[in-house]
Amino acid sequence: MIGTFFALVAKELIGFFRSWGLVAVVLYSFTLDIYITGAGIEMQAKNIAVGYVDETGGGMSGKILSRLHMPEFQKPVMFTSREALSRSIYNREIMVGLIFESDFEKNLKKYGRSSIDMLLDSVAATQSFQALQYLQNILLGYAHIGIPVELKIHKLFNPNATTSQFMAMAEMLSVITLLGVILTAALFVREKENGTWDIMLLMPIDPKLIILAKSFSQVLIIMGGVVIATGIVLFGVFDVPINGSIAAFFLLSFFYAFTSAGIGLFVAAVSKSMLQVAQLSILIMMPLIFLSGAWTPIHAMHPLLQKLSLISPLRYYIEGSESIFFRGTDFTDLWSYFAGVIVLGSVLYFYGFRKIGRLF
């Protein structure tokens, strides 16, 4: 029984390592793909091109412009007319345009108040609104309105507020989900495509053992990927802190890998070809990832979607992992995340198991 189980697992692992294309895809997903997401998706305002038209002839306007500097802003570019500035924004050469009207400084001195026209290319919404916020802060510094309250900000868990660390982690968790589903489904569907399915059915072996061994072998591959991604990409490249127990994270990942394998079993049961596996996996994965809070914080979602996100196992996995890496939550306080992953995971795995078991 145990011997047969390991023979089945070994066969799948040999098959995996022999197909170098598959190995390459898995390695890419667990390293470069996560790196690109972490390094490439930049939500912070950075390197913003600023243009201005100054009709005042310097003074106050110059002081304000001098506060726009690297890394958030490029050196402001002067334009001679509003039309030229508008054209540049239209051509996407400039993201933020400032217009100091001729009476800007006069009004400021005379009445103590004035206004600046600001043109924003808000296609890249997050970045342009962050730029707006920066500018407001700069202007606030000159306003001397004198509210006697000062904000002292303590950034918790991610003191530099770098999004790349969180993005890299979230991407890794999405990769685990996607590969867990596709690899498991592929294992069964490849047998259907190659005609070995019938041979498998005729083995004098309990089908349950075959299903269990096959999905377990893919969980092992995923876990290998998790170790590589955590060690090399998260810790090595992005310096993600580990404030909690790394063992707890691996344990949570292990349960989660079974969850995605369960979805994979379902996909395998209803697909006849690899093309269908790819289509179905994407169809199932997308809502799962969007509802998980990987890309949008859950508190920012529509209330209905917030409720729906409760049934995405990825939500518990992401929140749990976040707590382990950044918040350093104690193992004993992680139970709710473990419970979420295990309960939803068992339901999904059991369903997939039953579904594919019926084909035997």
Next chain:
Amino acid sequence: MAELEIRGVTVKHGGITAVKDASIYAERGEIIGLIGADGAGKSSLMHAAAGVIRFEGEIVFGGTSFDSPREAERLKPKIGLMPQGIGLVLYKNLTVSEHLSFFSKIRSLKEDAALNDYKQRLLKMAGLERFTERPAGKLSGGMMQKLSLICTLIHRPSLLILDEPTTGVDPLSRLELWKILEEISESEGTVTLMSTAYMQEAEKMDRVYLFDSGTIIASGTAEELNETVKEYVYEPVACRSDRCIAAGHYTYSLDPLEAPHKEPTLEALFFINALKRGVEIPEIEVSERESEEPIPQVVMEAKGLTKRFGDFVADDHIDMELKSGEILGLLGANGAGKTTFIKMLLGLYPIDDGELVLLGRPIRSAKDRQGLKARIGYVSQHFSLYKDMTVRENLLYFASMHGIDAKKASSRIDRYAKELGFASYMDSLPTELPLGINQRFSVAAALLHEPVVLFLDEPTSGVDAIARSQFWQMLKLLKRKWGIAILITTHYMSEAEYCDRVVLLKEGRKVADDSVENLYKKHPAAKSFEEIFLHYYEDGR
């Protein structure tokens, strides 16, 4: 100069030479045959002649020479190509008449009375005039091939290239396909280049070229070719030297034997060629089985087994009995219901109607089968084994699935490898093996647990003559030494000769079930099994 001349053509597929330095010629109105196993290079050469793949060398047709697909473009209106595979060029939702108008439109033929007459003539030749409104998907395999052929003929090509048009087609439809070909080549002067898996068809060809691993080993009319090997072919006797092969109903020897000569078939050329080249052909051996488990007298008993797919009845109330120590051949054309029947026996398809008793146990549910799996061996169509594991790894995997302990398994695997002649391929992947080796290795995988019954689904398709004779030798030894029952399906009617008893299926119904001897007695006039089966096919119409 001949109408078609293929001069020194070499075709390579990504570094592998498929055809080497092949030369063929054909006169107007000739039907030229290319004969050989799968992978021998027939298709590659035909695709080169059709101007659809790149090649080295030169091809001249009707005075126009080309050496690349680009240059062949000018000749395309004169060429008709029908690729391998039943109904491959057809669209299953289009009717017969829609097919003819579609193919005449893509060939931009002028829609006039002459074209209409020609269409009617083609339909009549193919016997399809009553079925013009039937969708291609609802035609039988034989009708599909006839429709494919007349669609290929619609633009009156002067060079017709047909890749195994008759493989898997029932014997009657095969005769009809031949009638169309003969009529067309006579009336239109068309040059026909066709490959075939049936040696008997060679007799109707003006000239045949025999292919063996990418080279043409002989050419001429069937009669001329047989003449060249006549002196080496004998009635079956034992061999004593390595310049001699005993293969089923024949013995081939380069040195004279003290045995009566026998009339050769084209297969003899492959054996003689191998002997002359000094190719080592491993002797197949089978030793006794290790298990002493008794084998029941009646292994399988089916009563009225029926399988339906929607409206289509794949198997219609079939009765069959399989006894131990018997090789039962399940014969029929593609789509006759052979594979479906085997899959019902194995439980891969649910049985819609009828009763089945396997190894003395009535089968009603999947549970009834679970215990029997360890006593059944099965080789599926195309020898499906795991492509990413070596031969040894595959065999070890199958052994462990059957719970055979590792030591026993590896000694058994080594023994099979030696006896069945694939010991030197143990560390190769199945995709790297010659088809014949793959075939025996697949059977070895199905024999590891020493089953009492063996089901083989089309194991001989596309395999070369030598490997095929070794295969039948293996089955014969298994029957004798192990005493097990063997059920084998095939669409080669000539292979009936190797079976003890044959069951002939036609469109899902059983039309004959008798021992080979009795069938010969009942049809004394028949020269070959092909002819006997033709009777049953014609009676059924």
